[in-house]
Amino acid sequence: MVCSALRRVAHMHVYLVRKASSVSKGHHHHQALGSRPAASEFAARRAPGSVVELLGKSYPQDDYSNLSQKVLSRVGRNLHNQQHHPLWLIKERVKEHFYKQYVGRFGTPMFSVYDDLSPVVTTWQNFDSLLIPPDHPSRKKGDNYYLNGNHMLRAHTSAHQWDLLHAGLDAFLVVGDVYRRDQIDSQHYPVFHQLEGVRLFSKHELFAGIKDGESLQLFEQSSRSAYKQETHTMEATKLIEFDLKQTLIRLVTHIFGDGLDIRWVDCYFPFTHPSYEMEINFHGEWLEVLGCGVMEQQLVNSAGAQDRIGWAFGLGLERLAMILYDIPDIRLFWSEDERFLKQFRVSDINQKVKFQPLSKYPAVINDISFWLPSENYTENDFYDLVRTVGGDLVEKVDLIDKFEHPKSRGKRRV
Numbered sequence: 001m002v003c004s005a006l007r008r009v010a011h012m013h014v015y016l017v018r019k020a021s022s023v024s025k026g027h028h029h030h031q032a033l034g035s036r037p038a039a040s041e042f043a044a045r046r047a048p049g050s051v052v053e054l055l056g057k058s059y060p061q062d063d064y065s066n067l068s069q070k071v072l073s074r075v076g077r078n079l080h081n082q083q084h085h086p087l088w089l090i091k092e093r094v095k096e097h098f099y100k101q102y103v104g105r106f107g108t109p110m111f112s113v114y115d116d117l118s119p120v121v122t123t124w125q126n127f128d129s130l131l132i133p134p135d136h137p138s139r140k141k142g143d144n145y146y147l148n149g150n151h152m153l154r155a156h157t158s159a160h161q162w163d164l165l166h167a168g169l170d171a172f173l174v175v176g177d178v179y180r181r182d183q184i185d186s187q188h189y190p191v192f193h194q195l196e197g198v199r200l201f202s203k204h205e206l207f208a209g210i211k212d213g214e215s216l217q218l219f220e221q222s223s224r225s226a227y228k229q230e231t232h233t234m235e236a237t238k239l240i241e242f243d244l245k246q247t248l249i250r251l252v253t254h255i256f257g258d259g260l261d262i263r264w265v266d267c268y269f270p271f272t273h274p275s276y277e278m279e280i281n282f283h284g285e286w287l288e289v290l291g292c293g294v295m296e297q298q299l300v301n302s303a304g305a306q307d308r309i310g311w312a313f314g315l316g317l318e319r320l321a322m323i324l325y326d327i328p329d330i331r332l333f334w335s336e337d338e339r340f341l342k343q344f345r346v347s348d349i350n351q352k353v354k355f356q357p358l359s360k361y362p363a364v365i366n367d368i369s370f371w372l373p374s375e376n377y378t379e380n381d382f383y384d385l386v387r388t389v390g391g392d393l394v395e396k397v398d399l400i401d402k403f404e405h406p407k408s409r410g411k412r413r414v
Contacts, residue, residue, distance in 0.1 A: 052065070052067060052072070052147055054072065054075060054120060054147065055075065055076060057120070059120075059151055061148055062148045062149055063149070064141060064146040064147075064148050065146060065147060065148055066141060066145060066146055066181075067145050067146070067153070070190075071145055071179060071190050071191065074177070074190075074191045074334070075119060075153070077334075078116070079177070079193065079333060079334070080115060080175050080176070080177070080317060081115060081116065084341070084344050085333075085341070085344065086325055086327065086333065086344045086353075087193050087317045087318065087333060089321075089344060089346075089349050090195075090317045090320050090321050090324070091115065091195065091317060092349045093254070093255060093349055093350060094173070094195055094251065095173070097250070097254045097255075098110075098173060098251075099111070101250065102171070110171045111171045111172055111173050111197070111199075112171070112172045112173070113172070114160070114164070114175070116176075117160055117174065117176055119153050119176060119177055119178070119179065120147065120151055120152075120153060120154075121152060121153075121154045121159045122150055122152075123139075123146075123149070123150060123152055125154075125162065125163065126144075126154055126156070126159040127139055129159070129162035129299070129302075130158055130159070130161065130162070130270060130271040131270050131271055131296055132270045132271075133270070138155070141378075142181060142380050143155075143180060143181055143182075143380065144180065144181065145179045145180075153178075153179035154176070154179065155178055155179060155180050156194060156196075156314065157174045157175070157176050157178060157194040157196035157314065158196055158271060160176075160196070161174075161196070161198060161271070161303075161312065162303050164198070165198070165200070165299075165300065165303035165305055166304055168304075169198075170199065170200040170201075170305075170308070170310075171198065171199045171200070172198055173195060173196065174194075174195070174196040174198075175193070175194070175195045175196075175317075176193065177191055177193050178191070178192060178193065178194050179191055180192075181380035182380065183379070183380075183397070185397070186328060186329040186330060186331075187322075188330065189318075189330045189331060189333075192316060192318050192330070193317040193318060194314055194315065194316055194317065195314070195315050196312065196313070196314045197247075197312065197314075198295070198311070198312045199243075199247075199311055199312075200295075200300070200308040200309065200310035201240065201243075201308060201310060202307060202308055203216075203217070206218065206236060206239055206240070206243075207239070210239075216235050216236070217233050217236070218236045218308075218309050219231050219232065219233065219236075219297075219309075220232070220233045224273075226266075226274065227274060228274070228294075229273055229294070229296065229297055231297045232294070232297065232309060236309055237274075237294060240309055240310070240311050241274070241294060243311065244292055245264065245276075247311075248278055248313060249262060252278070252280060252289065252290075255320065255324065256280065256282070256324065260280050260281070261280065261281035262279070262280055262281075263278075263281075263286070264276045264277070264279075265277045265278075267291060269291060269293055270296075271295065271296050271299055272292070272293025272296060272312055273293060273294060273296060274293055275292070275293030275294075276291070276293060277290070277291050277292075278292070287323060289315060289319060289320060290313055290314060290315035290316075291313065291315075292311065292312065292313035292314070293311065293312065294309070294310075294311055295309070295310045295311060295312050318330055318333060321333070325344075325354065325355050326354050327355045328355075328357075335358075339358050340358060343355060343356060382397075
């Protein structure tokens with residue numbers, strides 16, 4: 001889990017781009033960022049005793065509630081389930097790979113797939129079940145979308161790990177939309193899509209085929225190090241790590257083709273240890289494509305699988321699709337422009353596609369200045385406001401300058 005330490009900012013540089021549909025008709029309509037939005041745009045704002053209606057359920061609002069109408073309008077779109085959408089293509093390619101490569105004793109797929117789980121989860125599912133401490137910065141209201149103090153839009157598909165393990169599953173993939181308050185640029189959007197993979201092994205499964213494997217053990221009581229958890233033997237850790245990395249190497253090779261230059265970078269996640277990120281050298285540039293690791297045994301034990309050890313990985317579908325199809329801006333995934341969608345209507349999900357730009361017109365640049373409140377403000381509050389007013393017209397927001405007058409008594413102005 002990656003959390004940005006956000007700075008207090010004021011002046012933003014806002015890039016506005018024309019809607020493709022307007023350009024195609026020869027009109028250049030620009031929505032002024034300072035114009036007053038329709039009242040419906042702010043329908044999700046909290047009022048005393050108010051509730052949020054979402055996916056057929058009602059959620060009372062409180063001081064934690066911070067969903068914007070813009071984000072609420074994205075819930076239920078499920079781009080990953082829309083046939084021939086680029087995110088659907090990536091999902092189907094991953095599914096196809098796992099179905100063919102990993103088959104159970106009776107010829108059925110080893111990995112089950114869950115791609116329609118509700119994005120509304122409890123804070124316990126999103127954080128506590130994954131051993132994320134109460135004071136961890138990833139819980140901040142400024143980084144998440146909360147319906148109220150107990151419910152939120154999931155920040156990662158890992159929020160379903162515990163429930164599926166508790167249900168007795170040993171191997172599964174979870175695909176879904178996830179929500180995070182974030183900056184505005186071509187790589188970030190408040191809604192994106194993840195694919196999560198988990199596999200557990202019994203002692204017999206992990207050591208099968210290993211010489212003298214019957215004498216090896218999954219567990220021991222020792223000390224935690226950079227290489228293993230305190231409850232895992234070194235033999236079990238190394239075998240799990242090897243299986244995980246080989247699984248993921250085969251996956252990215254299936255997606256990008258043979259001859260990939262791959263490297264592993266040590267990283268940290270609260271729910272895996274040791275943890276890694278995979279980077280691939282694509283067109284001469286090292287790109288991070290996924291995170292993974294050996295599952296924390298405390299998590300596995302709490303879900304009722306005390307006799308097993310496992311690995312988990314997570315990848316961003318937009319990230320893979322942008323690399324694979326040469327899509328330059330994450331906002332394009334939400335386009336309903338036929339010129340975009342028809343490029344991905346292919347007869348074979350493995351067919352090569354190179355995105356063709358929709359417009360030749362340059363961006364329009366606007367500068368704005370404003371006062372900031374002295375407290376209870378985060379950078380993501382402003383980003384949500386920009387997205388609510390400007391919608392997907394806004395391509396990028398940059399901080400240009402900031403100024404605090406010595407006599408302003410804490411007020412900031414740029």
